[in-house]
Amino acid sequence: MIIDTHIHLDDERYRDDFDEVIQRAQEGGVERFIIPGADITTLERAVELSEKYEHIYFAVGIHPYDKEQYDETALIKYIEHPKCVAVGECGLDYFRLEGSDEEIAENKRVQKEVFEAQIELAKRYKKPLIIHIRDASHDSRVILEANKAEEVGGVLHCFNADEELLVLAEKGFYYGIGGVLTFKNAKKLVNVLPKIPHEKLIIETDGPYLTPHPHRGERNEPYYTTLVRNKMAELLDVSNDFIEHLTTKNAQKLFHMS
Numbered sequence: 419m420i421i422d423t424h425i426h427l428d429d430e431r432y433r434d435d436f437d438e439v440i441q442r443a444q445e446g447g448v449e450r451f452i453i454p455g456a457d458i459t460t461l462e463r464a465v466e467l468s469e470k471y472e473h474i475y476f477a478v479g480i481h482p483y484d485k486e487q488y489d490e491t492a493l494i495k496y497i498e499h500p501k502c503v504a505v506g507e508c509g510l511d512y513f514r515l516e517g518s519d520e521e522i523a524e525n526k527r528v529q530k531e532v533f534e535a536q537i538e539l540a541k542r543y544k545k546p547l548i549i550h551i552r553d554a555s556h557d558s559r560v561i562l563e564a565n566k567a568e569e570v571g572g573v574l575h576c577f578n579a580d581e582e583l584l585v586l587a588e589k590g591f592y593y594g595i596g597g598v599l600t601f602k603n604a605k606k607l608v609n610v611l612p613k614i615p616h617e618k619l620i621i622e623t624d625g626p627y628l629t630p631h632p633h634r635g636e637r638n639e640p641y642y643t644t645l646v647r648n649k650m651a652e653l654l655d656v657s658n659d660f661i662e663h664l665t666t667k668n669a670q671k672l673f674h675m676s
Contacts, residue, residue, distance in 0.1 A: 419449040420647060420662055421669040422640040424507070424548065424575050424594055424622035427453050427474065428463040431626045431637055440471065443640035447662065451640055452673065454507040454548050454575070455479035458487045461496065468501035475675070477504035477548050482511040485532040490539060497543050503673040505540035506548030507575055508533050510561070513552045530561060537565045540572070546672050547572030549591075555580040562586065573672060576624055577614075579607040587618045592672050594622040597630035597638060600649050611653055620672065621646050621665045 422443070432439055443451070451471075453464040455478040464476040478493040496502055510529050515522045540547050549572050551558045559582060562568075571590030574583060576598065587593070593614050598604050623646075625638035630645040651661045669675065 421450040428460040456481035479506035508536035509550035510554035511552040600630040
């Protein structure tokens with residue numbers, strides 16, 4: 419089977435045909451789904467879905483874009499729920515920083531503060547991290563190492579192919595590979611993929627975003643992890659079955675799923 423380790427099923431774009439999305443995925447061998455915590459306003463929806471569907475799990479966390487929403491009490495409310503498997507997606511995103519030098523510096527400061535708070539939360543409750551990194555590889559690595567995040571480990575969601583981050587494989591971190599791998603302009607990720615230890619690879623969609631080729635421009639959904647699997651198998655010169663078994667075993671180990 420395949421585990422989609424990062425799929426925003428709490429997004430409104432799945433409401434009208436949710437059961438069909440799940441059915442298509444399961445017919446394609448995608449049997450488990452993890453909803454990352456990104457937005458406090460959709461957390462209850464994620465919890466409800468996990469309680470209704472046996473194979474749906476969730477995480478609690480705040481995306482760096484929504485750092486002002488950070489409310490530890492709201493996250494703790496659900497962190498010990500039996501279907502909560504991680505903290506995040508949390509991290510740093512410097513891609514859209516705007517304003518004066520002082521405003522940018524303050525934005526970065528708050529992002530780092532909220533990221534560190536979620537690392538400490540993960541360590542307190544012994545949950546792995548789901549980590550978002552965009553245009554912030556060095557600062558992210560420094561924070562993870564300085565805050566001893568290796569105590570719980572985690573996944574670098576939508577791995578950005580920065581080789582500086584490969585050192586984290588030795589410290590309990592995994593690498594989430596999604597639809598970007600199939601893009602024609604993904605040469606950097608294609609070249610870096612073989613350098614990632616096999617035992618640190620997991621599959622994700624990040625749906626409804628980052629839809630794989632040849633469906634770019636459409637809504638992404640868990641079934642399309644099969645396209646990521648196929649591309650990974652091609653690039654690593656192994657079978658589709660090997661990738662399924664490998665990434666499922668890795669995801670189960672990281673998220674403590676039986």
